[in-house]
Amino acid sequence: MNKKVSIVVRCLNENENLQVLIPLILKQTYKDFEIIFVDSGSTDGTLNTIKNCLNNSNNVQLTHIKKEEFTFGKSLNIGFSKASGEIVISLSAHCFPTSEEWLKNITQPFSNSNIGIVFGKQSPHENTRFSEASVQKKWFSGESMVREDIFLNNGNAAYRKSLWEEIKFDEILTGLEDINFGLYAKSKGWKLYYSNESDVQHLHKENYKTIRNRYRRESEALKVIFDEHKIYSSKYNLKLYNSTLIACIQGFFRGMFYDIRKRKYSKLPFKNLTDILKYRYNQFYGTYNGFNKTIDKNKMTELYFYPPKI
Secondary structure, three states, X not given: OOOOEEEEEEEOOOHHHHHHHHHHHHOOOOOOEEEEEEEOOOOOOHHHHHHHHXXXXXXXXXXXXXXXXXXXXXXXXXXXXXXXXXXXXXXXXXXXXXXXXXXXXXXXXXXXXXXXXXXXXXXXXXXXXXXXXXXXXXXXXXXOEEEOOOOOOOOEEXXXXXXXXXXXXXXXXXXXHHHHHHHHHHHOOOEEEEEEEEEEEEOOOEOHHHHHHHHHHHHHHHHHHHHHOOOOOHHHHHHHHHOHHHHHHHHHHHHHHHHHHHHHHOOOOOOOHHHHHHHHHHHHHHHHHHHHOOOOHHHHHHHHHOOOEO
């Protein structure tokens, strides 16, 4: 396959991570690509790092979105609209390719004309919390194949631009804009491919409040997606929401016991019992609130889109 590729990187105060990521992208063996940075108000040196990249390359763009206008879907749509490639990749600023073949591997499946989306493996970074790593390993596992279920993640995912032009990302959802897009693509007959060889290390540096808010906003988005795609009937949705507390309690204990069993084999940090308990509590407390409470929209941008890091 020999198609031009556009790599869209959303960033806010990602200077330290970009200094790792940019060289990894430039070292890729697949050379027909451009990088499009979408910044939402960085103040930490991110813009200087990007401008240095701009000065040294003719295949780099920088565009902006106002902080108060930010959503995940809207920032991606801005980046994708600037893309000149036939394939457009959404890559998180804190997802680091583990191989110089990453770009080649994530674009190769598009040689099958039925495939509209490819999402790659995300391995835990060495500084990722132990429980977060457990979640990543569950979500991103198995051999490369066409997936019948709809799961993908825009931390490391590639799309046909022609498909994006037809669907575009939802600009209102508080998260899961990738899964929502995948459901629409599947309804139009497109295939979704998982590439185990397109691996990145995903670094999550979040405090407990941020973890809780991340799961809350994703649960809020999932409610909308359930209704929009009629995945369950309204009657079933009511039953689902009413049973969320029981499901979250069960999930908390399953996750906690799983982490306790596995932690002795891991070299990852934050594998002590206290951290496992706090992570799993905030994961499922956030999930419960997302399904059962509606946040004040005036607080959404601050809590959901610009949370503090560790």
